[in-house]
Amino acid sequence: MKEKLEAATQLMDQEEIDTWLILTRKGYDPSLPFVTDMDTDHLTAYFIHKSGEHVAIVSEEDYDFFKGTGVYSNVKTYSSHMDEVFVKVFNAYEPKKLALNISLYDHLYDGLSLGLYQWIERLIGSERLKEIEVSSEPIVQPLRCxxxxxxxxxxxxxxxxxxxxxxxxxxxxxxxxxxxxxxxxxxxxxxxxxxxxxxxxxxxxxxxxxxxxxxxxxxxxxxxxxxxxxxxxxxxxxxxxxxxxxxxxxxxxxxxxxxxxxxxxxxxxxxxxxxxxxxxxxxxxxxxxxxxxxxxxxxxxxxxxxxxxxxxxxxxxxxxxxxxxxxxxxxxxxxxxxxxxxxxxxxxxxxxxxxxxxxxxxxxxxxxxxxxxxxxxxxxxxxxxxxxxxxxxxxxx
CATH class of the missing domain: 3.90.230.10 (Creatinase/methionine aminopeptidase superfamily)
Structure with a gap:
């Protein structure tokens, strides 16, 4: 996992992508094993940054899984809704290019559900999202392969x-x-x-x-x-x-x-x-x-x-x-x-x-x-x- 996160940051630098977001429920996203070995039950967000300063947002119930992991420099929690914490982390990063797990051709790179995509749109605005979103496939494909x-x-x-x-x-x-x-x-x-x-x-x-x-x-x-x-x-x-x-x-x-x-x-x-x-x-x-x-x-x-x-x-x-x-x-x-x-x-x-x-x-x-x-x-x-x-x-x- 540490090898893959290091490789991810190098790939992000090559693709001029500053932030890669994995947003998942119940560990649904196929790319998760490359960035965490933690199983979570609730909505979880992983902000992977080209600087190597990565942030995970997890529910209070799932927090124990992340204690002492050492992989994410910052683990933030939420109680009932992630919205406020997510927006704060997003604004702190101010991504110029935000990679999302969306692919037209391969299910292994297409882990973001439509519902969660619409959730991001609601939080940061559809126009802002359109300006910065890119497919993570140029990162995830070589990372997996x-x-x-x-x-x-x-x-x-x-x-x-x-x-x-x-x-x-x-x-x-x-x-x-x-x-x-x-x-x-x-x-x-x-x-x-x-x-x-x-x-x-x-x-x-x-x-x-x-x-x-x-x-x-x-x-x-x-x-x-x-x-x-x-x-x-x-x-x-x-x-x-x-x-x-x-x-x-x-x-x-x-x-x-x-x-x-x-x-x-x-x-x-x-x-x-x-x-x-x-x-x-x-x-x-x-x-x-x-x-x-x-x-x-x-x-x-x-x-x-x-x-x-x-x-x-x-x-x-x-x-x-x-x-x-x-x-x-x-x-x-x-x-x-x-x-x-x-x-x-x-x-x-x-x-x-x-x-x-x-x-x-x-x-x-x-x-x-x-x-x-x-x-x-x-x-x-x-x-x-x-x-x-x-x-x-x-x-x-």
Missing amino acids: IKSPAETEAVQTAVNHTTDIFEAAFEQMKVGMTEKEIGKLFVEEMKKRGVTNGLGEPFDLPLVCIVRCGLAHRKPGDHIVEPGDTVIIDFSLRAESGYVSDIARTCYFLNEDEDSAPQDVQAAFNASVEAISASIEALTPGKKGHEVDAVGRSVIESHGYPTIRHSVGHQVGRATHDGGTILGPRKMPPRPQVEGVIQAGEIYAIEPTVIQDDGLPCILVEENVLVTDQEPVVLSKRQLELVTIPYAVVKQK
């Missing part, structure tokens, strides 16, 4: 848990299990490690898809794994720090007479791994998101597979899909996210995928990669070989 050393370490911890859980689950998976039963292996391993799911509820099942039964972002079902099945597992994990991973693996269940996967399944896997390698190599500062997408996409297409139906990659951090630049294709109307410029310190999930219909081989492998000023750093243990699950006789349930 460019990871500090502590954040990178937190993501690495989540990644390590994730790859360890995959390895433990592969040892327990066998023919005759349902998609739900495979998913429960991951939940059991999460509980052992004191971590939770990065998407949905804490102990929701990860995405588990038997390719024969259709590949989509669907919940695991009661479909039963048979010999000769390819199974895809897409798993996001949230560590105690609140930071997440997003990793996918593909495995093949051997038939009785097989000691390796069929050639068409192996060929699809090889194409996916080649596309990931090419995408990682292209993941350098200064590139635009669509340029990296085009690299991974072209590899998949060059092997004769249909083009990827989603983006080649997205950012991970506090959220599984962490906003900012997306490694996606150019479309109409234009998407600002794919025109974004890749920066050192960002962490991407790279997932160029072979997707085919009618039960044809599909492969999803997803790796987490840190962008640096030198070469990209792969945070996950790469899946370079197709995992094969030994044949076993199915026992009747």
